[in-house]
Amino acid sequence: MNKFKLVLTAVFGIILMLKGVLVFAQSNSHPFLIVTEDQFEAHREKAYYEPWKSMAEDALKITEEGFNQSISGAYELQDYIGAVALAYILNPEDKAKYAQKVKDLILNQYSKLKPTEKRNWGGVVPPMSSFFVAILVLDIVYNDLTKEEILACEKLIESQIFKINRKGSWTDVRLGTHGTWDIYKGVRTGPDDAYYNGIMHQITPDGVSPVTIHYAWERVGGGDSRISKAGYMDVLEFTGIDQRYYANERLKKYHRWLFSASVNNNKEMAIIGDMLPSQTLNNDLLHARVGNFDELAASYAAWFHEHDKKRGHIISYLLPKKKSSYPSAPKSSFYENGGAFLRESGSDSLGIHAVLYNIKSQDEWHTHQETNGLALSGMGNRLLVNGGRLGEPTRAAALNNTLTIDGKDHDSRLGNGIVEYISREDFDYAMGDAGPALPSAFHNRSMILLHKTPHSKAYVLLLDEVEVEQGQKIISYLHPANESHIDTLLVNESYRAAIDHFPTVAGTALGIHYLTKPERINQSLVASAIPSRYPNHPKHSRLEAIYSPDNSGKKNIVTLLNPMAEAEKGIQLQPSLHGTYTANLLQHTDGAKDLVFNSLTPDRSIAFDHFHFEGEFFFHRESKGERNFIFAKNATDFSDGELEFKADKMLTLWMNSQFISVIANEKTDIYLKSKASRRLYIDDKLIENPETKDGWMKIPLSEGVHKLYYK
Structure with a gap:
């Protein structure tokens, strides 16, 4: 009897699950993956304003020029079919024509792609990325195709993408394309934990890629060459199936880091990890929706793409929730x-x-x-x-x-x-x-x-x-x-x-x-x-x-x-070796003079000219006879007649006549010269009646980083 109840319970569970899938599929009339039909008019209204106006013009131009079959490939297809789908939305009077273009592209061009597990990366990633876009596009034009045309397109897509297993190398592109197809078919109705966990593994808690800079941009960063790896999260977000992405703090930090720290001032990738200096960055489609994650990240993206025009494509046009941000230099x-x-x-x-x-x-x-x-x-x-x-x-x-x-x-x-x-x-x-x-x-x-x-x-x-x-x-x-x-x-x-x-x-x-x-x-x-x-x-x-x-x-x-x-005169260095330390004088042609000291002995005591320093490393800059700042590392004492400090335990600090940044690796006291006309603040709090002796103020420091200043 108990076995019968267990079997009956399992059967009812399966029925309820299938019923839920059916209800999800029926309740999501097409389109629903990244746009709904009732949003079309609002998207048309945007086309009167920049940057949408240029994107709309670009999509129409690409569509009317036609698809060049002689250079056809997975990436050319995903670019072209995405432009056609945008033209379909923006020009309702010609939507039947554009829907037929989509159908023909899927049946006559996507049928020529050769997804296979036998050609390594090229057999998996490019075709699966392109089919991701094709699925989004089929969803958009769905209502202007006959049932027979829809079934033919679905059969073609399904037969092609299932040549690629759900599991294997380049996991995220598999999960992204198969997952989007599952949502389209009403099979997936809940969060995709395998995909989510895979994305999080590629981001440290502080938002940095532990992979390489190149792969950071191409994977989670939304590169066109692997567009389903990052684009799948936008489908999950829009459908409401899994909204763990746009509000995710780690992804917010990641996009800030990506569009600022990971690139140099000439907007090229810093070289870290598996990559070549010949690899470049592009104006990729998913970059347009960075503001969905974070406003600051969007401002960095605007800096990075300051001279780029957004392309006419459903992804760059439909996904952004906000207007473009103003550029902010990192x-x-x-x-x-x-x-x-x-x-x-x-x-x-x-x-x-x-x-x-x-x-x-x-x-x-x-x-x-x-x-x-x-x-x-x-x-x-x-x-x-x-x-x-x-x-x-x-x-x-x-x-x-x-x-x-x-x-x-x-x-x-x-x-x-x-x-x-x-x-x-x-x-x-x-x-x-x-x-x-x-x-x-x-x-x-x-x-x-x-x-x-x-x-x-x-x-x-x-x-x-x-x-x-x-x-x-x-x-x-x-x-x-x-x-x-x-x-x-x-x-x-x-x-x-x-x-x-x-x-x-x-x-x-x-x-x-x-x-x-x-x-x-x-x-x-x-x-x-x-x-x-x-x-x-x-x-x-x-x-x-x-x-x-x-x-x-x-x-x-x-x-x-x-x-x-290359034609510049080399840096002017005057090195000198003393018994307990090395000293290097760097004379700048524009007037500044830098001194770099490195201690060689455990007593860490340096006496040079009018300086006295106790520590491991010391940097001193002056310009035209005036002290600019000092930097002391693992130090307990410094004096040059103008800038002075003492400490009971080793500190690392930067200091000028008004400001001090100090790192204390343990609790200690720092002693600073009192200045009669100025009061001292620590971490934005006034130090009331500091203990003073022989003109030195005693300032207790807790372990950590502190900022002090005179005012």
């Missing part, structure tokens, strides 16, 4: 789980964009061993490249702009993330911790971007703090975008690499100055991609700097990277 940004993306003003296409990459929670097949790895752009070019693509042979740490112990691969592609950062006007600092990538050693890499000012040029400083076992070698790799030869200006100290490996702007170079002199530097040409896959892809130059630790197993390494015009 600034430096920091992601604990992802990296530091430092930049000069985004409005300067020649400005520096410097990346310190460090992901801590997840990686993927295309991720390289780039923990504490670098990407660098400036003068309109990518200045550093990596091992390129595709897969295992290109991932090795030695083929990326990072650091190894004895040349061995990293144990993990994950690190401990970005653990410190300070951002002030014309100055950015960040530090990444290698963590599990080098579990038997210790490696913190700091990157400092000095912005261009009226009195100084822009450049980047690197500080590597390393601790290893005695007898081990520390090897730092740099891969300039150079395929000819790197000029040696001073052996083991200064080099200049002409940027001739896929340059965007001719006549530029990268100056590389090892302020901490290595034992030796090896120069070689290395592969920029897998030769079997890219047999004619040129190699690029690599500099391999080799260091030994001191008697305690430690080594602090300072390197200066100088983007420059």
Whole structure:
């Protein structure tokens, strides 16, 4: 009896489920995937205004020009059929004609596509992406086709897409196209957890891609070449089946990061992970709907596409919920789980964009061993490249702009993330911790971007703090975008690499100055991609700097990277070695003077000219005799007669005559000189009656980041 009840219950459950599917299918009269018929008129009204007006004109022009069968392919089809569907909506008097065009394209052109599991990527991704658009279009013109025509189109689509399994490589494109078809047919009525989880795995909690910059744009970023990977979420949102996407905080952060931090000032991808400098970004259709996720992301997208016209297509025209945003140039940004993306003003296409990459929670097949790895752009070019693509042979740490112990691969592609950062006007600092990538050693890499000012040029400083076992070698790799030869200006100290490996702007170079002199530097040409896959892809130059630790197993390494015009006179450095520290004076032609100190001994005490400093690393800038600011790392004391501080425990801070940004890794006190006419604020709160002795104010600091200023 109990068995009979169980069987009966199961049967009723199946009946209810099928009934629910039937009700869903019947309640969603076509079109319903990304637009409904009662919305057509509102979309027609938009065509009187920009950017919709230009998009409408573009769609009509494409439609009337006809489909060029001689160059037909999956991507050409998805572009053309999407334009025809938009013309169908915008010109109701000719909608029957456009519906017939759609039918003919599906039956006569989509039938020629060859989706197959036997041709790897090309047999799966392009056709499945194109069929995703075809499904959306069939839904739109549904009501102007006969039942027989609809059935013929559905049969063709179904027979083609089911040549591709629901599971396999390139999972998201399978889920996106099959899932959209399931919704069209009324089979899927609830959230798609497999798809959602797959999308979330490609985004760190802070919104950065752990994959590569290229795949970030092509996958979740909505590339035309894989349009169903990201476009499926728009179908799920519009139908109300799964509305976990537009309001998702991780996706909001991701789109902000994508359209700002991931690209350089010349709007090219930073080179991280499996990618080539020859790969470019396009005016992809799904970029138009970024505002559905986030207004700030949309303003960055408007900056990125400032000179691009949106294309005439159902996806770019129908999906955006809001009018285009005003452009907003990106600034430096920091992601604990992802990296530091430092930049000069985004409005300067020649400005520096410097990346310190460090992901801590997840990686993927295309991720390289780039923990504490670098990407660098400036003068309109990518200045550093990596091992390129595709897969295992290109991932090795030695083929990326990072650091190894004895040349061995990293144990993990994950690190401990970005653990410190300070951002002030014309100055950015960040530090990444290698963590599990080098579990038997210790490696913190700091990157400092000095912005261009009226009195100084822009450049980047690197500080590597390393601790290893005695007898081990520390090897730092740099891969300039150079395929000819790197000029040696001073052996083991200064080099200049002409940027001739896929340059965007001719006549530029990268100056590389090892302020901490290595034992030796090896120069070689290395592969920029897998030769079997890219047999004619040129190699690029690599500099391999080799260091030994001191008697305690430690080594602090300072390197200066100088983007420059090829004809520009090299940076003027005056190095000097003292018993306990190195000092480098950099004299700018426009008047500024920089001093860089690096401590060599455990007592960390530096006395130079009229300076006194106790700490590991120190930077001082003055312009025309006036102190601009100082930056001190792991420091307890500084005095130059104008700027002064003391601390009970080590601090990292940036300081000028009015403002201080300080990082305290533990609770401590900082002592500052009192100024009779000015009051001191900490984290926007006035410090009332600070304890004062001998002209020094004692300020308690809790662990964390603090901002202080005099007013």
